[in-house]
Amino acid sequence: MxxxxxxxxxxxxxxxxxxxxxxxxxxxxxxxxxxxxxxxxxxxxxxxxxxxxxxxxxxxxxxxxxxxxxxxxxxxxxxLFIPKMKDPKLIIRDLVFDGVPVRVYWPKTSPAGNRKGIIFLHGGVGLFASIRTSARICHSLAHGTDSVVMCVEFRLAPEHPYPVPVQDCLTAAIHFLKNAKEYGVDPSRIAIVGESSGGTFAAAVCQELVTREDLPRVRAQVLVYPFLQTVDFDLPSYQQNHTVPPLFRKRGVKFGLTYLTGKKINVDGILKGAHVPPVLREKYKKWISADNIPEEFKARGYVPKAPAPFSEELYEQVKRAGETMFSPLLAEDDIIRQLPETFILTCEYDVLRDDGLLYKKRLEDNGVPVTWFHVQDGFHGIMAMAGWRSIEFPSTQKCLQNVIHFFKGLYK
Known part of the structure; x- marks a missing residue:
């Protein structure tokens, strides 16, 4: 003893x-x-x-x-220690859409059969987070927009690396679009919303759906500080905000590559651009370049840098990062111009800020209506704190309310 x-x-x-x-x-x-x-x-x-x-x-x-x-x-x-939310004004059910778990929120005040619909895709880099972590945002969206909200519980890497998580999102979205009336939703009034990597998934899913003539057209996409490209990690926002928490540049790239491959990869060469073949870099520079970033976003400092010499080994390790389901900013113009009306939220102190700015430009150049909201004092993940009163920041609710305001104007 x-x-x-x-x-x-x-x-x-x-x-x-x-x-x-x-x-x-x-x-x-x-x-x-x-x-x-x-x-x-x-x-x-x-x-x-x-x-x-x-x-x-x-x-x-x-x-x-x-x-x-x-x-x-x-x-x-x-x-898992996050308590499950209860809301007497919502009907909440856990369902399965073609093998993909989802949670659906119905406002009790909405008229049956004519509701608006929102497909919500949570962040977490395809590695963590869940329906549970995004519940407060879904509650706020359901109440604020008077919509039926469907949140997808996609599988996660490293057990299920790319493209499994985004394909789960696509599968659940297709089911919801096909069967919208069964859930009391008008199929012509469904939008896709994504926060952080969920914004990546939302952009990718919308691109996949534009060629589906058998499905209702998505009414809008809402992309909240999304990750959208893997060509240049030295854009102004990556230089200015590489040490701004919580998404440091190196941390974010490590997460993204774990989601892509299911394995740990040394990211030093990738941060310097050694993974991009010169022919592809030349192709993409018309879309991904600091020249396409407005000058006011370079005021905090920007030094153009030449990429490191190309590494065939690095390219082979991460070449699937060039697929549009992983990097939606690389889609061709004939896909971009078919995309629905878009809301993009960017944050000044976010490494991903310029991804959003570049996508905004591409959409506008191709005739897609874009509503843009820039959070001047924001950082990556700020909207995810909505509903957590003790850790909300001054602009947290501002982000969420601008999303809700976009939806209210969408269906006037």
């Missing part, structure tokens, strides 16, 4: 010591490697939020190295 008690005390002390090391590392990382521009509101709150995120990822990485489970399983497990 004495030996057993001593062993448990050693384990307890070791656990405390590990957590103290993580705490010290987290404080050092936040102070030494992050940069918060003056324009960000509540910088201390963002530092604290990023510390908690980083702490979780480091702890998950330790458990992965110990062989207990992969790191993203830990993040997903933490998400």
């Amino acid at each position: 004495a030996f057993g008690g001593t062993l448990w005390m050693l384990i307890l002390y070791l656990t405390i010591f590990i957590h103290l090391l993580l705490l010290v590392w987290g404080i050092y990382y936040n102070l030494a490697r992050t940069h918060l521009p003056r324009g960000i509101s509540r910088p201390v709150a963002l530092i604290l939020f990023n510390f908690l995120v980083g702490y979780g990822f480091v702890l998950a990485g330790i458990l992965e190295k110990l062989g207990i489970c992969h790191r993203y399983s830990i993040i997903r497990a933490i998400c």
Whole structure:
């Protein structure tokens, strides 16, 4: 008994010591490697939020190295502690659309058979997050737009790498469009909304659907700070915001490549552009170039850099990143010009800001109506905090309300 008690005390002390090391590392990382521009509101709150995120990822990485489970399983497990929301003004049901789990929210006040519909695709880089983590946004959209909201629980990498997650989204969207009337939705009034990587999926799904003459046409797409291209990680927003939390440039690319391949890849050469063949770089420069970014977005600093020498090995590892389901900005003009009316939200202090700006230009150049909202003090993920009063930022509700305002104007 004495030996057993001593062993448990050693384990307890070791656990405390590990957590103290993580705490010290987290404080050092936040102070030494992050940069918060003056324009960000509540910088201390963002530092604290990023510390908690980083702490979780480091702890998950330790458990992965110990062989207990992969790191993203830990993040997903933490998400399970988010309490399920109850709302007496909504009917909420978990269903399965052609093998894909979904959650559907019906406002009790909407007229049966003539409701508007929203397909919502959550963020998380195809690695984590879920229906549960996006519930508050879905509740707000259902109430604010008086729409039936369908949220997709797509499978996640690394167990199910690209293109499985986005194909799950496409499958669920097709089912909803085909069977809209069964859910009391007018099939001509359905929009697709995506936040972060969900915005990537939304853009990709809309592109896939434009050639489907057997389906109702999507009324609109709403892309909230989406990731849209893998050609240039040295655009002005990537340079200016590479150390702005929570989506650092290197962290974001690592996540994206894990979603793409299901494996860890050294991203240093990719950040320098060594993965893009010269012939493709030449093809895409008319769409993806700092020359297409308005000058006011270069004011915080931008230095043009030549890409690193091409690496055939890197290209072979990540060449599927050039597919339009992964990088929607690379779609041809004949697809772009058929896309529905679009709302794009960008944030000033987000590495992905310029992806949104470039897509906005491409859509406008091809005659697609675009409503654009730029959050001057925003950073990546700011809208995902909607409904979490304790961690909401001043512009969180502003983001959400602008999305809702777009929908109200869409169906006048």
